[in-house]
Amino acid sequence: xxxxxxxxxxxxxxxxxxKSHPWHGVRLGRNSPHVVTAYIxxxxxxxxxxxxxxxxxxxxIDRPQKYSNTCPALYxxxxxTYCAEKVAExxxxxxxxxxxxxxxxxxxxxxxTEKDVSHGDLLVQAIPIGGLRMLDGEEADDKIIAVLKDDAxxxxxxxxxxxxxxxxxxxxxxxxxxxxxPGNEKSQCEITDIYGREEAHEVIRRSQEDYEKRFGRxxxxxxxxxxxxxx
Numbered sequence: 001x002x003x004x005x006x007x008x009x010x011x012x013x014x015x016x017x018x019k020s021h022p023w024h025g026v027r028l029g030r031n032s033p034h035v036v037t038a039y040i041x042x043x044x045x046x047x048x049x050x051x052x053x054x055x056x057x058x059x060x061i062d063r064p065q066k067y068s069n070t071c072p073a074l075y076x077x078x079x080x081t082y083c084a085e086k087v088a089e090x091x092x093x094x095x096x097x098x099x100x101x102x103x104x105x106x107x108x109x110x111x112x113t114e115k116d117v118s119h120g121d122l123l124v125q126a127i128p129i130g131g132l133r134m135l136d137g138e139e140a141d142d143k144i145i146a147v148l149k150d151d152a153x154x155x156x157x158x159x160x161x162x163x164x165x166x167x168x169x170x171x172x173x174x175x176x177x178x179x180x181x182p183g184n185e186k187s188q189c190e191i192t193d194i195y196g197r198e199e200a201h202e203v204i205r206r207s208q209e210d211y212e213k214r215f216g217r218x219x220x221x222x223x224x225x226x227x228x229x230x231x
Contacts, residue, residue, distance in 0.1 A: 019057070020057075021057035022039040022052055022057055022077075022079060022123075023039070023052060023054060023057065023077065023079055023080070023106055024057075024079070024080065024215065025057070025079075026039065026079035026080070026123065027079065027080065028078060028079050028080050028081070028204075028208065029125075032204065032208075033128060033200070033201040033204035033205060034127070034128075034201070035125060035126070035127055035149060036078055036109070036125075036126055036127075036128060036146070036204065037078075037079060037123055037124070037125060037126075038074075038076050038077070038078060038079075038109045038111055038123070038124050038125075038126045038146065039052070039076045039077050039078075039079055039122075039123055040074045040075065040076040040111065040117070040120045040121070040122050040123070040124055041059060041075060041076040041077065041120045041121070042071050042074070042075040042076065042120055043071075043074055043075075043117045043118065043119060043120055044070055044071055044072060044073065044074075045070065045116075045118070046070065046071070046120070047064065047070060048061055048062075048063070048064050049061075049062040049063050049064070049178070050062060050120055050121075052077065052106075059120060059121045069173065069174055069177060069178070070174075071110075071174055071178075072167070072170040072171060072174055073110040073111055073112050073113075073145075073171065074110065074111040074112075074113060074117060074120075074124065074148075075108070075109070075110050075111075076108070076109060076111075076120065077105075077106035077107065077108060077109065078106060078107045078108075078109050078144070078204065078207065079106070080208065080211050080215075081106050081107040081204065081207035081208055081210070081211050082102075082104070082105070082106060082107075082207060082210040082211035082213075082214050082215065083102040083103050083104065083105055083106070083107055083140055083141070083142070083207055083210060084101075084102035084104060084210040084213070084214060085102060085210060085213075086102075086206035086207070086209045086210045086213075087102050087107070087140050087142065087203060087206050087207050087210055088100045088101050088102045088140045089206075090140075090202060090203060090206055091133060091135070091140040091142070094133060094192075094193070094195075094199075095133070095135075095192050095193075099138050100135065100138055100139070100140050101138060101139055101140070102139065102140055102210065103136060103139040103140060103141050105141075106207075107142065107144060107203065107204065107207040108141070108142065108143050108144065109126065109128075109143070109144040109145075109146055110143055110144070110145050110146065110171060111124055111126045111146045111147065111148050112145070112146070112147045112148065112151070112154045112157075112163075112167065113147070113148035113151045113153075113154060114151060114152055114153035114154065115148070115151070124148060124149075125148070125149040125150075126146035126147065126148055126149060127146055127147050127148075127149055127155075127157075127158070128144050128145070128146045128197060128200040128201065128204065129145055129146060129147060129157050129158060129159050129160050129162065129163065129196070129197050129200065130144075130145045130159065130160025130163070130194065130195055130196045130197055130199070130200050131143055131144045131145050131160075131194070131195050131199065131200045131203060132145065132171065132172065132175060132191050132194055133191065133192045133193050133194070133195060134175060134189060134190065134191050134192075135189070135190045135191075135192060136179070136188060136189050137188055141189070142203050143171070143175060144200050144203065144204065145160060145163070145168075145171065145200070158197065159196050159197045160194060160195070160196045160197065161196065168194060172191055172194075175189060175191065176189050176190075176191060
């Protein structure tokens with residue numbers, strides 16, 4: 001986005017009058033991918049899987065959790081990211097497979113914190129330290145692992161090597177089972193490997209490139225439309 005647009009009075013007015021869309025209206029952050037703004041949809045106490053409605057930006061119920069396991073971290077998405085060709089190419093490069101596509105969703109993120117957060121639909125500052133290279137069928141569905149910035153327990157971690165294997169195992173178990181259907185013996189999800197900070201940064205950068213390709217002119221179009229209405 002053109003930096004001059006940040007001070008455009010049209011967008012200042014929009015920010016005053018309306019809540020920003022969590023996917024399109026929130027910036028990932030000037031220090032991304034080292035520090036990112038994450039939109040949290042689900043917290044560890046939720047027994048229902050919440051998900052952003054991509055059209056309205058409101059949080060909606062996706063489905064009740066079918067089993068008793070709950071997400072072991074804050075879970076949500078990275079604003080202005082999109083998993084398409086660039087993310088899929090990286091997944092194919094790392095897995096050696098040639099049939100992977102993007103899932104056409106924002107990039108997912110898990111944020112570790114020692115604090116009890118009571119609900120989702122909020123923004124947090126997080127530091128990516130690694131990720132799970134996950135495939136949902138033939139779709140790339142990476143899960144970035146991050147720590148809450150300034151967290152008393154996890155805040156000093158900077159790479160997945162700092163993370164206890166027990167924490168990683170809990171994340172793996174959740175994502176390998178969270179879409180399971182009772183009676184279906186085969187899971188549709190697969191985690192091919194766990195990667196560190198540098199690969200996480202690359203996945204984030206590629207998801208930003210995919211977003212720019214898919215939605216890059218959205219603000220230009222809205223600015224033109226809004227100015228036309230105001231004039």
